[in-house]
Amino acid sequence: xxxxxxxxxxxxxxxxxxxxxxxxxxxxxxxxxxxxxxxxxxxxxxxxxxxxxxxxxxxxxxxxxxxxxxxxxxxxxxxxxxxxxxxxxxxxxxxxxxxxxxxxxxxxxxxxxxxxxxxxxxxxxxxxxxxxxxxxxxxxxxxxxxxxxxxxxxxxxxxxxxxxxxxxxxxxxxxxxxxxxxxxxxxxxxxxxxxxxxxxxxxxxxxxxxxxxxxxxxxxxxxxxxxxxxxxxxxxxxxxxxxxxxxxxxxxxxxxxxxxxxxxxxxxxxxxxxxxxxxxx
Numbered sequence: 105x106x107x108x109x110x111x112x113x114x115x116x117x118x119x120x121x122x123x124x125x126x127x128x129x130x131x132x133x134x135x136x137x138x139x140x141x142x143x144x145x146x147x148x149x150x151x152x153x154x155x156x157x158x159x160x161x162x163x164x165x166x167x168x169x170x171x172x173x174x175x176x177x178x179x180x181x182x183x184x185x186x187x188x189x190x191x192x193x194x195x196x197x198x199x200x201x202x203x204x205x206x207x208x209x210x211x212x213x214x215x216x217x218x219x220x221x222x223x224x225x226x227x228x229x230x231x232x233x234x235x236x237x238x239x240x241x242x243x244x245x246x247x248x249x250x251x252x253x254x255x256x257x258x259x260x261x262x263x264x265x266x267x268x269x270x271x272x273x274x275x276x277x278x279x280x281x282x283x284x285x286x287x288x289x290x291x292x293x294x295x296x297x298x299x300x301x302x303x304x305x306x307x308x309x310x311x312x313x314x315x316x317x318x319x320x321x322x323x324x325x326x327x328x329x330x331x332x333x334x335x336x337x338x339x340x341x342x343x344x345x346x347x348x349x350x351x352x353x354x355x356x357x358x359x360x361x362x363x364x365x366x367x368x369x370x371x372x373x374x375x376x377x378x379x380x381x382x383x384x385x
Contacts, residue, residue: 145345146345146348146358147335147339147340147345149358150335150339150348150349150350150357150358150359151333151334151335153350153351153354153356153357153358154330154333154334154335154349154350154351155333156351156354157350157351157353157354157357158330158331158333160351160353162242162243163242163243164353165243165244165351165353166244166351166352166353166380167223167243167244167245167325167330167349167350167351167352167380168349168350168351168352168359168363168380168381168382169220169223169325169336169339169347169348169349169359169380169381169382170347170348170349170359170362170363170368170381170382170383170384171218171346171347171348171381171382171383171384172345172346172347172348172362172383172384173215173216173217173346173383173384173385174346174384174385175344175345175346176201176216176217176218176344176346177216177343177344177346178201178203178214178216179343179344180201181341181342181343182199182201182218182337182338182339182341182342182347183197183199183200183201183218183338184341185337185338185340185341186198186199186323186337186338188337189301189326189329189337190301190302190303190337191296191297191299191301191310192321193271193272193273193274193275193276193297193310194274194275194276195269195270195271195272195274196269196270196271196321197269198220198221198269198321198322198323198324199218199219199220199323199338200218200219201216201217201218201219202216202217202219203215203216204216204217217383218338218346218347219265219266219267220267220323220325220338220381221246221265221267221268221322221323221324221325221381222265222267222370222371222377222379222380222381223244223245223246223325223379223380223381224246224377224378224379224380225244225377225378225379225380226376226377226378227240227246227377228262228263228264228375228377229246229259229262229263229268230246230259231262232258232259232261232262233258233259234254234256234258235252235253235254236249236252237249237250237252237253237254237320238253238259238320241327243327244380245324245325245327246322246324247304247324247327248319248320248321248322248324250304250306250308250315250316250319251315253315253318253319253320255270255318255319255320257270257320259320260320264372264375264377265371265372265379267322267323268320268321268322269320269321269322270319270320270321271310271316271317271318271319271320271321272317272318273310273312273313273317273318275294275297275298275310276294276297277294277297278294280294297310298310298311302328303316303324303328304324304327304328305327305328305331325349326338335349336349348362352380359382362382362384363382365384367384367385368382368383368384369382369383369385370382370383371383
């Protein structure tokens with residue numbers, strides 16, 4: 105980041121703080137100790153760290169995602185952003201948010217758990233694939249080769265986190281009637297859904313039984329965005345700044361700081377999968 109851009113961000117943050125602080129005072133709302141309104145926005149910092157990580161060899165990077173469950177409000181903007189970014193069809197969800205109601209009426213509350221692919225360092229899914237279509241790339245991210253995948257769905261059963269889905273070739277508009285002058289009709293309405301997406305840096309159009317139709321599909325940390333210096337779609341759209349992404353091998357990065365906190369956990373560690381997704385509780 106240039107000196108001018110850094111100063112601009114600083115002045116903008118201070119101006120924002122000057123506007124918001126009086127409102128919070130009127131509402132008698134106090135900020136948590138780490139909620140400094142004048143500090144650099146998390147997205148700005150993570151983007152700079154991402155670009156710095158891309159300057160290193162791929163083998164020296166360790167992409168990690170951290171989700172702060174204390175900040176997640178269950179808005180599902182991450183889910184929607186992921187669907188839009190990857191043009192996901194019905195039944196294919198890379199980033200669901202599970203919702204749990206706890207307590208007894210009228211004293212009830214909600215708990216939310218966003219669940220991407222955990223990008224395990226010891227992934228069970230790669231071991232069961234009979235055609236090696238699912239594997240770890242040079243950056244340690246578990247990916248799927250759609251040209252090799254035969255749709256056996258063994259990986260779906262092997263994943264202990266339920267992070268894999270299957271593309272049955274459906275569209276949201278497939279039941280839309282056609283042939284009427286007063287409505288758009290299926291032949292036009294599904295054009296957007298059938299457009300090529302950018303997964304794995306490839307442009308694949310969903311037509312007929314051509315891949316990725318008939319393949320297993322999963323979150324890939326938006327690798328096509330990362331290589332262009334952009335954060336994953338779910339991270340960029342999180343309204344509560346509850347999702348963090350970066351290189352854990354960079355000791356000065358935000359994710360490196362977060363995963364070393366005593367309240368950072370990983371799900372099902374006892375299985376030895378070594379997931380790269382951490383939760384702050």
